[in-house]
Amino acid sequence: VEISDKEFKQWSRIGSRAAFGIAALELGATVDDLIILSGDTSTSAGLERFKKTYPEKFQDIGIAEQNMMGIAAGLASEGETVYTATFAPFQTMRCCEQIKVNLGYMNHKVCFVGLASGLVLGNLGYTHCCIEDLAVMRSIPNITVISPADCGETVKAALAAAEYESSVYIRLTGEAKNPAVYKTDYDFEIGKAITLREGEDITIIAGGTMVYKSLQAAEMLSESGLSVAVVNMHTIKPIDFTVIDRACETTKLLVTIEEHSVIGGLGSAVAEYKSTLVNAPPQLTIGIPDTYSKAGEYADLLQTYGLTTEQITENIASQYKILFS
Structure with missing residues (x-):
């Protein structure tokens, strides 16, 4: 997808979570078999507009992240294009066994997004900070791991993940005012620095x-x-x-x-x-x-x-x- 200079500038003010919501709207318009699952995080993941625009493509599973990943794998096994979104420690650490067995071992493809990873939720302590997710996800076979540099790259990564061959973990870091690394459009390819x-x-x-x-x-x-x-x-x-x-x-x-x-x-x-x-x-x-x-x-x-x-x-x-x- 091409991103205008104006969009790069605007998105740098909204943060990576809201940028994921923008990517979701693009996916909703172009991917017929898309389903996005939320762990009671539709607002936190920037998915409110998506939920209202494509209600048939959205399910809120509630604060039941392990169930969410099981449901996601089941939908993927039936040929759906599945994304999940919740806060990074719950998306990765809490769901580690489900990710290992259903996505890694059974090789069902799910794109799963970890919100607010790193230290940005530090005021809530290390139950909500996530400084271990790269290490854990990187160790599981058949899992691709992406850490976008800014909001524009968050959009590019989310869209690229839909076409990628394996499950993809997208790690979102930073706060709402997320400085833009890129000011103009560029080619993004998973696995190419x-x-x-x-x-x-x-x-x-x-x-x-x-x-x-x-x-x-x-x-x-x-x-x-x-x-x-x-x-x-x-x-x-x-x-x-x-x-x-x-x-x-x-x-x-x-x-x-x-x-x-x-x-x-x-x-x-x-x-x-x-x-x-x-x-x-x-x-x-x-x-x-x-x-x-x-x-x-x-x-x-x-x-x-x-x-x-x-x-x-x-x-x-x-x-x-x-x-x-």
Whole structure:
């Protein structure tokens, strides 16, 4: 689907959840056998307009997420194009067995959307934050994992998932005012990373909200004389080996940045592949450490975990100096 410059700008103000609702309307108009299931989250998932426009294509299962995934798999087995949407910890952690057995093992295709993943619901504590979902979903066969960089990419990912061969988990991060990484339309393909900026010293590989911050950090690092490439690794599984190969061949330090645990997510995926290469450069993995902190506002938690632009920039510059000065 083509997205206008005006739409990119408008969507950056509404957040990824509302952007998913826009994608749902497009799917409703073009996919005859579409069914979207909600876990009592039609408002939170931006699906109110969809529900009113296509009532025959929407079912609210209530706060019964495991049942929702079972129903989704049953509908998929009958040839329906099925999406589910609820908050990320309930979509993934609570439904892990249903996803493993029905989608992974039995290979029924469902596109499932995790709302408000990462730290954005930090004021509700770690029952609602989700910093483990990439690790868990990535470990299940036949599950593709996507972490869109901004609202426009959320729409592109949701639409691309309908045509993709396997089940797709779409991880939505960030708050309502979600900065736009892309200002104009571009080609999006599941499994193909996008190089946003070229560089010769460092390659930053990021996903979700951290893509925008990586671009900001790269600009700040350039002011100190460092040449920094930035890659939007929107698909965590299957990860784009070609882009990692190129980064290892052309730059001296790889940095991964994610709003997720440092265990099992994007950083781990990159490191796992790098371990098969000869003379791969060192890697700095930036993310959330192996701990649960106290509840807090989103901005405060990002600060706590060193995920502000300034902290990211300082961390990278310090590591580069240690390694190469």
